[in-house]
Structure formats: C-alpha cells, structure tokens
Amino acid sequence: MEEASPTPRKRGRPRKDKPKEEREREEPAAAEKMRERADKKSHHSSVVDEKYVQWKSLVPVLYDWLANHNLLWPSLSCRWGPQLEQGKFKNRQRLYLSEQLPLMSFSPGFLPSDHSLSLPRQTDGSVPNTLVIANCEVVKSRVAAADHVSEFNEEARSPFVKKYKTIIHPGEVNRIRELPQNNSIVATHTDCPEVLIWDVEAQPNRHAVLGAVDSRPDLVLTGHQENAEFALAMCPAEPFVLSGGRDKSVVLWSIHDHVSTLTTDAATKSPRSSGSIIKAADNSSVGPRGIFQGHKDTVEDVQFCPSSAQEFCSVGDDSCLILWDARVGSSPVVKVGKKKEHAARTPNSPPGLFFQHAGHRDKVVDFHWNAADPWTIVSVSDDCETSGGGGTLQIWRMSDLIYRPEEEVLAELEKYKSHVIECTSKS
Secondary structure (H helix, E strand, C coil), X not given: CCCCCCCCCCCCCCCCCCCHHHHHHHHHHHHHHHHHHHHHHHHHHHHHHHHHHHHHHCHHHHEEEEEEEEECCCCCCEEEEEEEEECCCEEEXXXXXXXXXXXXXXXXXXXXXXXXXXXEEECCCCCCCEEEEEEEEEECCXXXXXXXXXXXXXXXXXXXXXXXXXXECCCCCCEEEECCCECCEEEEECCCCCXXXXXXXXXXXXXXXXXCCCCCCCEEECCCCCCCCCEEEEXXXXXXXXXXXXXXXXXXXXXXXXXXCCECCHHXXXXXXXXXXXXXXXXXXXXXXEEEECCCCCEEEEXXXXXXXXXXXXXXXXXXXXXXXXXXXXXXXXXXXXXXXXXXXXXXXXXXXXXXXXXXXXXXXXXEECCCCCCEEEEEECCHHHHCCCEEEEEEEECHHHHCCHHXXXXXXXXXXXXXXXXXXXX
C-alpha cells in the first residue's frame, strides 16, 4: 500500500524577523509565562498527589475489593465480558480493553477487496493499535482482607488481570460492545464510518509488533456516510446493532442471519475452538436494516430499550434526545430539546452523591458496571505520567456498608462494638 505523501509546504511571503529591540522586550514576558505555566502544573500535580495519598489511606474503609493494573499503553475503552467460571472465593470473567499506541499514521484503505471501506490502515510500520481480550479474577464480596486491598503498587500490573488474546485492530478502538446473545461476539468503533464485528474466540492471537498486518474482522457493518466513532450499542433482546455518527444519522443492523449459533451458554463453545460461529461468506459487508434521520449534529450516544430491538434512543451535539421506533418508520417518535430555564429538582429525585471513586489521578476515559456482580466496576484513566505507564485500569467494589439500609448496617456493626473499643483502648 502506498504511503501518504507529505503535506506540501505552504507558499507565501517570507516571514520577516522582528526587530532586535522588540524581541528583547518580548523574551522576558514569554519566559515569565513559561514559569507561570510550570508553577501551575507543579501545583496541580502536588494537589493531585496529596488527594491520592489521602484516598489510598482510606481504601480499607471504603472498599470491599480493589485491583490496580498499570497499563503499558493508553486505553480508550473497557468492557466486562461473560463470566467464565465460578469459584469459592473468586470468579473468572472476561474483560475487554483497547490499547492505543502512539505514532500512528493512517490513510484510507480496504479490508475485503470486494467492497470499498474507509477503515484506517497502518502505513508507517509502527506498532499497531490492539483489542485486548483478558481474563480477570474477580474476588467475591467479603473475601479480601483490608490490608491486602490497600497494598498495591501503582507502577505494577495486577495479578488478577491476565491477557488472553490480542487482536490487531485497524485504527484506534474507541468503543467496545458485547453481544448478549453470544459470548464470543463483540463490536468495535474506530475512526471510520463502519462498525467492525469480531468473533474473539475464532480470531487468531496476534503479537503487536512493528509493521504487523491488521486482523480481519468477521463482519463489517456499512451504512454511515461519515465517521461513526463513539455511539455504539448491542441489543439485549435480539442480535441487533445500533450506531450513530458525524453524518447526524442513527443506523440499525441485524446480524441474526450472519451468526450460525446464538446462545448465552459459554460452555457450548470451547475457548480453543478455531472455527468462527459467524457464517462464512465471500462478502463480509452487511448493509443497514434502517437509517434514522432527526439530529442536526453528530450523534454521540445510542441505547436500545432493554426489552425491544425496535425501540431505541439517541443523543447528539445538538442537545437533543430522540426516541425512535423502527416499526413506525425512520422519523423521530419523541424529540426532547435543550431547556433554556433551569428546572428545580423534584421531590422524587435521588438525594445526591453518596460515593466518589478517587483512585484515578487524571481523566477517567471509560468505565463499566459488572452485570454479573453489580457493585463491581472497571474504569480506565489517562494518568500516564503519574502511573509510569500508559494509564491505569482499576477494578473496584465499594463496601456494602455504604449502600445497605442504615438500620441493617448499624445492627451488624453493633456486634463488633466491643472489639473496636478494645482495639482502640490498646492503641
């Protein structure tokens, strides 16, 4: 594949050097601004470090379990997969995350040669982006000792997270979504109009080395006219996929006819099986079941109704929430715009914040609740400089003393009152 030609140098009048007197006046001001920025950054870092140290000292009190995993490369997405095995003290569960590698250069390319796509391809011989399939040991509630929960090294990888397989992904993995009807199928969004479908069990394990060729997706869903980078959903009721993009449209696909076996039983497919459950076809492109127009700007998120593949909603940069029903056509059923006035909180609103996870020292990029263990959450952040790596992945579960009914918690604590008093008096 031909590499993209370098950007031509802009033509114009040659830039005149500033007079010496003007440069001498500007240099001290520029140096002062640089010092101010450095001082501000240093102050911010010290504040972050202070808050982090304070948070870490409270980990044994606030958390039932916490695992800290230092990432080699930044991650844009994390997602829980199926539960693979149940044990006495911990469960083994699938975990999906992305690896965003630096110095990437992309140009339009083609995956299958039989239809045009605009999937980004790697052309500069650098290390590729990857979709990582990992197995995670999730410790059960009230099993981990308090001192073990708080003792972790920020610059080390967690023993609870083991990489199982790597897929060379064509472009950054912006979003990952799993298919509820089959434990092996996931969908990904990258910087292109297409949605990529992967059978993670059938895909070969790849090594992210210099110049590695992209893995080939099992299906490619087409229908967007511009890049669709973030809005992505899989239907809980049927094997339907939903996407939104910069073309202001919401696109719906059905992959039912392309998947030979739909089951939620992980035991029906061996992890060592090499055959894909997606039906083999000369053309892996799948066209849309419907395209829905109603937004006036980029669609940023989409979601299915939990009990219906025909009802879904979307939100966009036009500050609109739209409810759709595919059975009545491609026009919005309900459209809610941005309110100018500030609405007062109603009496039925939740009382407010009751827990804040402060274990990340920079922007939290993504997080996901665990459906198999509802109070267990995985989150990833961009704290590359402070973690000594590419970012941080944390798996955490708050103490149930925080969210259980107050009367129930007080009754339990009463049993340990004498022990706490005895320990306090000795100290």
